[in-house]
Amino acid sequence: MTDTTTIADIRITPVAFADPPLLNSVGVHEPYALRSVVEVETSGGVVGLGESYGSSIHVSRLKMAAESLRGLDVQNPYALRQAVARALTDDRTSGGDGMAGMVTASSTLDRVYSPFEVAALDIQGQQYGVPVSTLLGGLARDEVSFTGYLFYKWAGHPGAEPDRWGEALDAAGILAQAETMVEEYGFTALKLKGGVLAPEAEAEAVGALADRFPGMPIRLDPNAVWSVETAVRVGRRLEGKLEYLEDPSPGLDGMADVRQRVPMPLATNMAVVAFDQLPESVRRGSVDVILSDPHFWGGLGQTKLLAGVAQTFGMGLSMHSNSHLGISMAAMLHAAGATPNIDYACDTHWPWKDPEDDVVAGSPFSFDAGAVAVPTSPGLGVSLDRDKLRRLHEQYLASGMTERDDTGYMRRFDPAFDPSLGRW
Numbered sequence: 001m002t003d004t005t006t007i008a009d010i011r012i013t014p015v016a017f018a019d020p021p022l023l024n025s026v027g028v029h030e031p032y033a034l035r036s037v038v039e040v041e042t043s044g045g046v047v048g049l050g051e052s053y054g055s056s057i058h059v060s061r062l063k064m065a066a067e068s069l070r071g072l073d074v075q076n077p078y079a080l081r082q083a084v085a086r087a088l089t090d091d092r093t094s095g096g097d098g099m100a101g102m103v104t105a106s107s108t109l110d111r112v113y114s115p116f117e118v119a120a121l122d123i124q125g126q127q128y129g130v131p132v133s134t135l136l137g138g139l140a141r142d143e144v145s146f147t148g149y150l151f152y153k154w155a156g157h158p159g160a161e162p163d164r165w166g167e168a169l170d171a172a173g174i175l176a177q178a179e180t181m182v183e184e185y186g187f188t189a190l191k192l193k194g195g196v197l198a199p200e201a202e203a204e205a206v207g208a209l210a211d212r213f214p215g216m217p218i219r220l221d222p223n224a225v226w227s228v229e230t231a232v233r234v235g236r237r238l239e240g241k242l243e244y245l246e247d248p249s250p251g252l253d254g255m256a257d258v259r260q261r262v263p264m265p266l267a268t269n270m271a272v273v274a275f276d277q278l279p280e281s282v283r284r285g286s287v288d289v290i291l292s293d294p295h296f297w298g299g300l301g302q303t304k305l306l307a308g309v310a311q312t313f314g315m316g317l318s319m320h321s322n323s324h325l326g327i328s329m330a331a332m333l334h335a336a337g338a339t340p341n342i343d344y345a346c347d348t349h350w351p352w353k354d355p356e357d358d359v360v361a362g363s364p365f366s367f368d369a370g371a372v373a374v375p376t377s378p379g380l381g382v383s384l385d386r387d388k389l390r391r392l393h394e395q396y397l398a399s400g401m402t403e404r405d406d407t408g409y410m411r412r413f414d415p416a417f418d419p420s421l422g423r424w
């Protein structure tokens with residue numbers, strides 16, 4: 001072990017950034033999205049960055065894990081993971097998965113370890129003078145394509161001015177949103193977040209998108225609020241219009257039933273979200289495409305591991321996102337850039353974020369034809385802007401928020417709102 005790669009300090013800062021009222025199956029996004037920024041500093045003074053969820057339970061787990069990492073060597077992520085696992089042994093808390101109740105079965109260890117592994121790779125890259133993608137095996141592509149991620153939404157948060165996107169509560173609203181996204185970012189694939197309106201209305205919106213953007217891959221994701229019968233009916237109606245249908249129904253059984261009876265591939269970031277669910281999903285034939293996501297699959301190394309499993313069993317690989325900042329964007333770019341079989345356009349919530357609301361210095365990402373170049377400078381290729389970090393932390397403190405609670409926020413305006421799976 002060399003002294004200069006020993007972890008001397010770790011700083012974890014919860015932050016909040018403005019988020020529009022995006023509707024989903026469990027409610028509506030609150031005025032702020034929460035994230036945590038992880039800084040790992042070596043005794044040699046090199047700082048590596050990671051980003052993760054911002055709920056208080058998750059942040060306290062990150063702090064618990066950080067205690068166990070001081071004195072370890074960033075060049076041995078395996079030892080870091082073991083230390084995080086030991087640190088979490090006595091953790092009896094639940095929740096903190098950052099997904100508003102939509103992904104509850106992912107591994108706590110994977111979620112907590114992920115930002116530390118990303119930060120360790122960032123430091124290694126800086127020390128060796130290579131981008132993180134090189135440490136992951138080298139670039140399979142120079143740029144990563146993303147989907148234009150469409151949401152039903154209110155015009156603005158209740159009591160506030162309408163935001164720049166305006167209201168989208170029907171097919172016409174979604175079409176207008178898609179036009180803007182494609183015009184501004186050049187997206188060549190679209191995803192509609194469903195599970196909000198009646199399934200037939202969402203199918204109508206997909207039909208309108210397919211007519212307006214002929215040949216463009218389109219996905220629909222109702223986050224498992226459809227029964228198997230509904231999923232089969234809507235899936236058949238959408239034959240020829242969807243690249244894949246994402247999480248139409250709950251569970252490995254529900255997905256397997258639907259998969260046998262609809263014409264398009266099924267994708268998931270709900271039924272299969274951890275390695276221990278893979279054998280059963282393969283046995284039952286539940287899904288065609290898995291949405292990787294370094295934040296809950298355990299980091300960048302484990303994303304490559306997942307890619308190997310997916311390839312072995314003939315499954316496709318895409319990438320999931322939550323509302324995120326620039327450190328996550330860099331991590332996602334390196335992961336997708338260095339993983340040949342993440343060959344579907346990846347999800348990102350990027351367009352929903354105010355460009356000023358970030359913690360990274362400058363504006364390192366630009367979209368060209370819906371794609372972003374993988375950073376080529378050493379490490380992750382992004383650096384922290386301390387003034388921006390301070391501002392977003394102050395915003396976190398002022399927001400009074402400690403958890404993501406889409407359902408609670410929705411129930412302030414619609415007390416009878418029902419978020420249950422399979423309800424349509």
Ligand SMILES: O=C([O-])C(=O)C[C@H](O)[C@@H](O)C(=O)[O-]
Pocket residue numbers: 022023024099100102193221223269320321322323347
């Ligand atoms: O693909 C997905 O299921 C998601 O992106 C989950 C997210 O939480 C999304 O629904 C959101 O941001 O509301």
Ligand SMILES: [Mg+2]
Pocket residue numbers: 221223246247268269270320
């Ligand atoms: Mg999904």
